[in-house]
Amino acid sequence: MQNKPFIPRKLVSYLSFIFVLFVIALLPMKEVSACYYYYCYPKHSCYTKYKYTDPCATATIYVVHQTPDGILLKPQEVYTVSPGYYGPYLPQSFPDYGPGYLAPNSAPASGTIKGGQAICITYYYKKNQYGTIIVSHIDAATYAFLKQETFKVPVGRYGPYYPESFPGYGPGTLLPGSDLPSGTIYSDGLKTIYFMYSPEYR
Numbered sequence: 001m002q003n004k005p006f007i008p009r010k011l012v013s014y015l016s017f018i019f020v021l022f023v024i025a026l027l028p029m030k031e032v033s034a035c036y037y038y039y040c041y042p043k044h045s046c047y048t049k050y051k052y053t054d055p056c057a058t059a060t061i062y063v064v065h066q067t068p069d070g071i072l073l074k075p076q077e078v079y080t081v082s083p084g085y086y087g088p089y090l091p092q093s094f095p096d097y098g099p100g101y102l103a104p105n106s107a108p109a110s111g112t113i114k115g116g117q118a119i120c121i122t123y124y125y126k127k128n129q130y131g132t133i134i135v136s137h138i139d140a141a142t143y144a145f146l147k148q149e150t151f152k153v154p155v156g157r158y159g160p161y162y163p164e165s166f167p168g169y170g171p172g173t174l175l176p177g178s179d180l181p182s183g184t185i186y187s188d189g190l191k192t193i194y195f196m197y198s199p200e201y202r
Helices: 009-026
Strands: 033-040 046-053 059-066 077-081 084-086 111-113 118-124 130-139 145-154 156-158 183-185 190-197
Touching: none
Parallel strands: 033 118, 059 118, 130 190
Antiparallel strands: 033 046, 059 077, 084 111, 130 145, 156 183
16 A cells, blocks of 8 residues: 655645735735825924825815914915816915015925825015104294104105195205105104295295
8 A cells, every 4th residue: 555645734834825925916916106295384384294195086285374483374274176287376465464475395386286295385474564754844933833744664765755835835945954855764763854844924
C-alpha cells in the first residue's frame, strides 16, 4: 500500500494566505484623489493642508472682512459652490474704514476651484484717520467772526480753502501766522486758517 505524501498544516495555511492575497490583487482598486484645502483659523489667516478623500462634488468658499489685526467687520460668509470658475467676490464698504484690499495670504477673489477644495478670501480694511481744520473769516476792524467752519478730513493732503465774499467787506486775505489754506495734515492734527476782511467805508 502506497503512503500519501505528508503536507504540514502550517504550509497549507501559508499557501492559502498567499492565494487570498493574489485574488485581492486582481480586484479593481477604488480610486482615491487628493483634494487641496485652505482653512480659516483664529484671526482668519489662511494656511494650507493636504487631505486625501474621495472625489468631491462641491467646494466651499469663505469670505472674511476684517482689520489687519483680526477684528471682524461682519460675520464670516460661507458659500457652497460647484467646481469650476468662481467669483469675483469683491470688498465691501464699512463706515470709518478705507477701501478693502486682499490680505497677503488670501485666496484670489476669482479663479478656478476643484471639487472638495475650500478656500478663504480675506479682505483687510484700515480704519480711517482724521484731522481737524477750522476755517475762520474775521472782521479786520473788530476781529469779530463773520463765519467759522470746522471740517473733519482724512489724513494726507487737504484744501485748498479760499476766502469768501461778504457784503460790505473787501476781498479776504490770509492772516499772518495762519496755517496754510492747503497742505498736509496728520492723524488728530489741527489746522486753523484765518481770512481777514476789511470793511468798505463809503
